[in-house]
Amino acid sequence: MDHAEQVAEVLFAEQQRLVDEFGEVDGSQFRPHPWERAGLGGGRACILEDGEVFERSGINVSLVRGSRVPPTIAGSRPHTAGLPYAATGISLVLHPRNPYVPAFHANFRYFEVTGADWWFGGGCDLTPAYGFDDDAIGFHQALKSWCDRHDAAWYPAWKATCDEYFTIGHRGEMRGIGGVFFDYLSDPAPEGFDRCWRAITDGVATILPAYLPILQRRRTMPYGERQRAWQLFRRGRYVEFNLVYDRGTRFGLETRGNSEAILMSLPPLARWGFDIQPEPGSPEMDLARFLQPHDWASRR
Amino acid sequence: MDHAEQVAEVLFAEQQRLVDEFGEVDGSQFRPHPWERAGLGGGRACILEDGEVFERSGINVSLVRGSRVPPTIAGSRPHTAGLPYAATGISLVLHPRNPYVPAFHANFRYFEVTGADWWFGGGCDLTPAYGFDDDAIGFHQALKSWCDRHDAAWYPAWKATCDEYFTIGHRGEMRGIGGVFFDYLSDPAPEGFDRCWRAITDGVATILPAYLPILQRRRTMPYGERQRAWQLFRRGRYVEFNLVYDRGTRFGLETRGNSEAILMSLPPLARWGFDIQPEPGSPEMDLARFLQPHDWASRR
Numbered sequence: 001m002d003h004a005e006q007v008a009e010v011l012f013a014e015q016q017r018l019v020d021e022f023g024e025v026d027g028s029q030f031r032p033h034p035w036e037r038a039g040l041g042g043g044r045a046c047i048l049e050d051g052e053v054f055e056r057s058g059i060n061v062s063l064v065r066g067s068r069v070p071p072t073i074a075g076s077r078p079h080t081a082g083l084p085y086a087a088t089g090i091s092l093v094l095h096p097r098n099p100y101v102p103a104f105h106a107n108f109r110y111f112e113v114t115g116a117d118w119w120f121g122g123g124c125d126l127t128p129a130y131g132f133d134d135d136a137i138g139f140h141q142a143l144k145s146w147c148d149r150h151d152a153a154w155y156p157a158w159k160a161t162c163d164e165y166f167t168i169g170h171r172g173e174m175r176g177i178g179g180v181f182f183d184y185l186s187d188p189a190p191e192g193f194d195r196c197w198r199a200i201t202d203g204v205a206t207i208l209p210a211y212l213p214i215l216q217r218r219r220t221m222p223y224g225e226r227q228r229a230w231q232l233f234r235r236g237r238y239v240e241f242n243l244v245y246d247r248g249t250r251f252g253l254e255t256r257g258n259s260e261a262i263l264m265s266l267p268p269l270a271r272w273g274f275d276i277q278p279e280p281g282s283p284e285m286d287l288a289r290f291l292q293p294h295d296w297a298s299r300r
Numbered sequence: 301m302d303h304a305e306q307v308a309e310v311l312f313a314e315q316q317r318l319v320d321e322f323g324e325v326d327g328s329q330f331r332p333h334p335w336e337r338a339g340l341g342g343g344r345a346c347i348l349e350d351g352e353v354f355e356r357s358g359i360n361v362s363l364v365r366g367s368r369v370p371p372t373i374a375g376s377r378p379h380t381a382g383l384p385y386a387a388t389g390i391s392l393v394l395h396p397r398n399p400y401v402p403a404f405h406a407n408f409r410y411f412e413v414t415g416a417d418w419w420f421g422g423g424c425d426l427t428p429a430y431g432f433d434d435d436a437i438g439f440h441q442a443l444k445s446w447c448d449r450h451d452a453a454w455y456p457a458w459k460a461t462c463d464e465y466f467t468i469g470h471r472g473e474m475r476g477i478g479g480v481f482f483d484y485l486s487d488p489a490p491e492g493f494d495r496c497w498r499a500i501t502d503g504v505a506t507i508l509p510a511y512l513p514i515l516q517r518r519r520t521m522p523y524g525e526r527q528r529a530w531q532l533f534r535r536g537r538y539v540e541f542n543l544v545y546d547r548g549t550r551f552g553l554e555t556r557g558n559s560e561a562i563l564m565s566l567p568p569l570a571r572w573g574f575d576i577q578p579e580p581g582s583p584e585m586d587l588a589r590f591l592q593p594h595d596w597a598s599r600r
Contacts, residue, residue, distance in 0.1 A: 033575065047574045058574070170553040232569070243543035244553060253470040253544060266572040269532070273568065274347045274358070275333065275560045
């Protein structure tokens with residue numbers, strides 16, 4: 001069993017654990033959709049739609065292999081050009097029904113180029129429609145704790161990368177409150193792979209403690225049509241980010257990947273209106289300050 | 301008054317005529333949103349949202365000038381590089397409420413590079429959620445009649461360009477039933493500009509006869525939740541096309557244009573679900589045959 005298989009095996013198990021946990025929170029089951037592409041590999045997308053807590057949620061794990069590293073990767077990593085590769089990863093997107101519960105996204109992936117190189121990448125970020133300081137602080141502190149257990153340099157660097165990456169250029173705002181985002185995490189030391197892999201499994205294990213307290217705090221907050229309309233409008237921005245800027249989405253669509261699995265990140269329902277401006281002083285207006293980079297983890 | 305101003309003046313008048321006409325069909329008024337960008341120019345977006353017939357519709361006319369032709373244009377037209385330019389155009393997007401009424405899009409634009417070149421571009425296309433042969437035939441015949449009044453070679457060429465352009469690559473289907481799409485229409489003969497401009501004004505005048513009969517035929521058809529859900533799902537595909545593939549949208553967002561005017565093309569509400577498959581033999585399933593290139597104009 002090579003490292004890619006070893007990682008995939010753990011990620012499939014983690015997927016099941018997350019599916020069980022979030023399914024229990026919701027009170028309904030994720031449906032498994034195994035998929036395969038001839039000569040490439042496959043995966044399993046677990047989907048929960050129209051649930052009590054989650055309006056649309058997906059957790060996907062895949063393991064694919066190819067005979068030649070894709071051009072976009074070979075471009076930035078020339079020593080990998082033309083070589084066979086394996087890629088595996090888990091990605092998770094939760095779109096809750098209650099407008100006060102933020103949407104959540106996490107992704108962890110492993111890329112291995114036979115005989116040449118390997119690295120991990122990924123991240124976690126949170127997208128609220130209504131901002132709460134406690135949620136933003138708690139979320140970033142959970143991510144910082146995870147990072148700090150492995151390398152004190154990671155959180156500040158990965159947080160900055162995340163703030164930059166999740167920017168909706170044409171709107172001049174972030175998709176949400178950020179989180180962490182990293183790529184090309186590797187370590188050439190003899191125990192390097194094990195060390196990185198321990199950090200990654202610890203990251204996957206941080207999904208629940210980072211997100212569940214927020215979900216539990218907000219899920220029973222009463223809301224009405226105004227909050228629902230605002231949530232749908234903010235989801236429109238989520239769609240704009242994912243389809244215009246998100247590299248994974250664009251790469252996946254361009255290379256004709258499994259479009260249902262790629263677009264499981266899109267919200268169940270989204271709204272657009274011309275020049276929607278929240279009232280000054282309203283909670284909707286207050287969201288704006290959450291959508292700019294901010295040092296949440298050091299707040300108390 | 302140069303040609304760009306002359307074209308813009310007519311387009312602003314046509315905008316008013318269309319706003320009046322579609323406003324009357326709807327029973328409510330388009331709201332005008334004039335906009336300006338310092339040193340560039342401006343325009344007027346007329347928007348009707350939450351109407352009786354139209355759930356979200358916009359008609360935008362703009363006239364902008366710049367000191368240097370944008371890189372994307374200079375790239376394909378090297379003789380224009382570094383020169384001042386003027387650009388004006390009208391674009392119209394109608395998202396009706398009734399799922400049986402197709403969405404409609406039209407765009408006509410004029411680009412002038414001082415002392416070097418000029419051309420017209422544009423197109424019209426139709427995006428139904430439910431396919432009707434009569435609508436597809438009538439729409440394409442109206443466009444063919446317009447083209448044939450000016451040049452018999454235009455319709456077949458522009459129809460093929462439209463079929464190709466409005467393809468959602470990752471879905472293997474067109475956004476709708478196509479129409480016509482053209483660019484770099486020019487004519488160096490002494491009367492060349494007048495000839496092209498006559499054809500373009502005739503194209504703008506074709507918007508109503510091409511679309512209104514379809515709208516009137518379908519707008520009172522009763523529908524229920526099933527049709528509404530299908531419409532919202534199909535609008536998701538519309539969003540996918542516009543944000544992932546549409547060159548005008550992507551160019552506008554990348555160059556930090558007026559994002560509200562650019563994204564007025566997006567539907568008011570759109571839906572995504574995992575691997576939605578209509579029942580075999582259903583009207584929803586029948587849409588698929590409309591989303592592949594088809595010679596509608598020669599059908600009777």
